[in-house]
Amino acid sequence: MLGEVHGGVCLKRFGVLILLFSTAGIVTLAAQTKRIFTNPRPEPHFKTLFPNAAGFSAFGGTPLHYKVYGEDPKANPAAPPIGFIFWTTDVVPNERAYHGPIHFLVGMDVRGVIQNVVVDYNSEPYGYFSIDPPQFVAQFKNKSIRDQFRVGGDIAAVSRASITMNGAARALRDSSRTIAKTFLTPDQIKQ
Incomplete structure (x- = not known):
């Protein structure tokens, strides 16, 4: 017992x-x-991503994003968005490079074409083994979500950081495709 x-x-x-x-x-x-958050004030980058934008929505939605307008949405509440701004880390938070996530701020239009990319924050090694060379992010400008985003294919490896380059390309590809799948119809997406 x-x-x-x-x-x-x-x-x-x-x-x-x-x-x-x-x-x-x-x-x-x-x-x-x-949420992985590093920049409480991304607005200064908005004109880099969409130079001709007239206005931006508040940050929100699922996935988290800003809407971009060609005419002031306060003056015309029915104005359709011309694009979206989002952080890759909000859309695909588990995508990693060599040393962790890379915080890209991406501007994509309503045809699924990336207008521009800003490296908002990264903790990757600097120099020859990094994504810091400006020509790396420059090659994503005007890239359609239908493209492969493959390092060594349609993306040039501008440094010897293969893990970082591949992780960055995947983060940009997957986040852009997720935003497009959520907010765009297949007919809107550029061939």
Whole structure:
């Protein structure tokens, strides 16, 4: 009888430990899926992404984004958007380069064509093994989401950072395609 009581107490303690570790795992997972945020003021980059834009929406939606307008949406609330601005890390948060996520701010029009890209933040090594050379992001300008985005194919590897280059190209490709799939019809997307 003493063995049964002792066994029951051990079983209860074991159950409490399982519950404790399960809860810790869920809390850790929730913490890992939080939004990766580095720049509270991206607006100065908006004119780089869309030089002729007349206005921008508030940040929001699913996936998170700004809408870009060709005419002031305050003056004409029915104005259709001409594009979208988004961070790759908000759309595909699990895409990583060599040292972690690269925070690209992307401007894409309503035909699924990238207008421009800004490297908002990255923690990749600097120099010959990085995405820092300006010609890397420049090659994404006017790129359609229908393109391959393949390093060594339609994307030139401008440094020896193959893991970084591939991760950056995947982040740009997958986030742009996700935004297009969410907000555009197949007929809108440039062939």
